[in-house]
Amino acid sequence: MRFIILCLLLVSLVIAPQAAFADKANTIDEAAAAYNSEKCKECHDDIHKAWSSSWHSKSIVDPRTLKTFRTFILSGADKLPGVKRSILRDMCLICHAPAAAAASDELAEKISGLVVTAADDKDAAKRDAATKELSKLNINCLSCHGGKAVGPGSQIEPNKIYGPGKGEPPHKDAIGYDTVKLPSMKTSEFCAPCHHGCPPGMSSKECPTQWTVYQEHYLAHGGKQTCQDCHMSGEGGASHSFPGIYEKDFAKTAVELSLDAQPTRHFYQLTNKVVPAVVMNVQLKNIGAHDIPHG
Numbered sequence: 001m002r003f004i005i006l007c008l009l010l011v012s013l014v015i016a017p018q019a020a021f022a023d024k025a026n027t028i029d030e031a032a033a034a035y036n037s038e039k040c041k042e043c044h045d046d047i048h049k050a051w052s053s054s055w056h057s058k059s060i061v062d063p064r065t066l067k068t069f070r071t072f073i074l075s076g077a078d079k080l081p082g083v084k085r086s087i088l089r090d091m092c093l094i095c096h097a098p099a100a101a102a103a104s105d106e107l108a109e110k111i112s113g114l115v116v117t118a119a120d121d122k123d124a125a126k127r128d129a130a131t132k133e134l135s136k137l138n139i140n141c142l143s144c145h146g147g148k149a150v151g152p153g154s155q156i157e158p159n160k161i162y163g164p165g166k167g168e169p170p171h172k173d174a175i176g177y178d179t180v181k182l183p184s185m186k187t188s189e190f191c192a193p194c195h196h197g198c199p200p201g202m203s204s205k206e207c208p209t210q211w212t213v214y215q216e217h218y219l220a221h222g223g224k225q226t227c228q229d230c231h232m233s234g235e236g237g238a239s240h241s242f243p244g245i246y247e248k249d250f251a252k253t254a255v256e257l258s259l260d261a262q263p264t265r266h267f268y269q270l271t272n273k274v275v276p277a278v279v280m281n282v283q284l285k286n287i288g289a290h291d292i293p294h295g
């Protein structure tokens, strides 16, 4: 976490000026409108369910994230002279809530206020209402499928759905959206803008993100799979639940454990008695694409 904040301090210097050109929205509904993914669920019910169970669908309101944002606002922005609460938009929400990039300074400050309310308010009803409002900004279908690039500084394009090039979607007739083939959706580069965040040229030693570690410790040693191969493999199509370190069965696939136990006896010197014992030889091998532990 510490490294995230540290390297993002650097990143935001690179990215913030671009975000400044986005159209300004004055309410959360306005900011979220272009990303409205309600219609997608009507036909892509399974994908919608999988997305709902993913961390992407909670990218502001996941309690770990929400509380960290709260601390960033109260112990960071509020304590530093000349720093406004809208800094949350420029430094954190650029990845965690792409829709918030369009927020005016006033709205960005209001969003930060809602974060503090959602995390800290004594009244549970107020916490729930603030969380519900913020949830409109979580990463959703169009955060990834709405433009030819995703992540910091990228812009959503109206009425377009970018996809890997699968099937013959009825989008135009059903909802008036054009479908555009984007082959890079199948590559690891697609995930990098959000899952990297370091200025170019930094190594995994200085900035150990999923991207740098994947390049230097996995690809460089012969690893062949993409982020999608491991994180989106599903029956019949791309899975959108994006399991990670918190999903035990998935996390297990990153380690190979071999255990060799030999029974023996031990003379316990304080009592002069023979006690049964085992000699264990444990080998833990990282066969995944990341450092363990990470994050």
Ligand code: HEC
Pocket (backbone or CB within 6 Å): 036, 037, 039, 040, 041, 042, 043, 044, 141, 142, 145, 161, 162, 163, 164, 165, 166, 167, 168, 169, 170, 171, 174, 175, 177, 179, 180, 181
């Ligand atoms: C009227 C039904 C319908 C609606 C509404 C709909 N889709 Fe689709 N979509 C389909 C069908 C059918 C396909 C083709 C088969 C498949 O891949 O499931 C498809 C395919 C896709 C693809 C793959 C296209 C490609 O070229 O790779 C993406 C991405 C996609 N939809 C995203 C969305 C998003 C995002 C929304 C909401 C903005 C949405 N869809 C709304 C029916 C729909």
Ligand code: HEC
Pocket (backbone or CB within 6 Å): 001, 004, 005, 008, 011, 064, 065, 066, 068, 069, 072, 091, 092, 093, 094, 095, 096, 152, 193, 194, 195, 196, 197, 295
């Ligand atoms: C460059 C994109 C990017 C920016 C900017 C960014 N984050 Fe994140 N953040 C991510 C991604 C991707 C993850 C999920 C992967 C992970 O956990 O490493 C994440 C995860 C987190 C988590 C959960 C970590 C855990 O596993 O417990 C917290 C908390 C967090 N970010 C807080 C922040 C804060 C606070 C800021 C602003 C100072 C910020 N992030 C800025 C991309 C970003």
Ligand code: HEC
Pocket (backbone or CB within 6 Å): 037, 040, 041, 044, 047, 048, 049, 051, 056, 139, 140, 141, 142, 143, 144, 145, 163, 164, 166, 185, 186, 190, 228, 229, 232, 236, 237, 238, 239, 240
């Ligand atoms: C974090 C980014 C991300 C989010 C959020 C996301 N998708 Fe995807 N989606 C992808 C990527 C990447 C692929 C291509 C995967 C591949 O082909 O390897 C994809 C593939 C698809 C496909 C192609 C069909 C298939 O089974 O391969 C459809 C349809 C689709 N997404 C619909 C949706 C819908 C609907 C939502 C919202 C409920 C959604 N996606 C949310 C990244 C995302």
Ligand code: HEC
Pocket (backbone or CB within 6 Å): 055, 056, 058, 059, 060, 062, 065, 095, 096, 098, 139, 143, 144, 150, 151, 190, 191, 192, 194, 195, 227, 228, 231, 242, 243, 244, 245, 246, 295
């Ligand atoms: C728009 C930015 C964005 C894009 C694009 C994106 N992610 Fe994420 N991803 C995030 C953020 C932010 C989080 C952390 C959500 C939270 O706060 O819990 C996250 C969480 C995750 C997690 C769960 C992390 C954990 O702690 O276990 C996985 C796995 C993941 N992403 C994989 C991917 C893969 C693979 C791709 C590319 C196909 C991708 N993501 C594309 C922003 C993004």
Ligand code: HEC
Pocket (backbone or CB within 6 Å): 188, 191, 192, 195, 210, 211, 214, 225, 226, 227, 228, 229, 230, 231, 243, 244, 245, 250, 251, 252, 253, 254, 287, 288, 289, 290, 291, 292, 294, 295
């Ligand atoms: C060989 C399969 C494999 C590949 C390739 C892979 N991952 Fe992972 N990833 C895993 C496994 C397994 C875990 C859980 C255990 C761990 O952390 O190693 C994980 C954990 C994660 C997490 C959550 C834990 C953390 O480190 O914060 C994120 C986010 C993530 N991967 C994103 C990515 C992205 C982005 C890429 C591509 C640049 C990628 N992964 C490539 C298998 C893979």
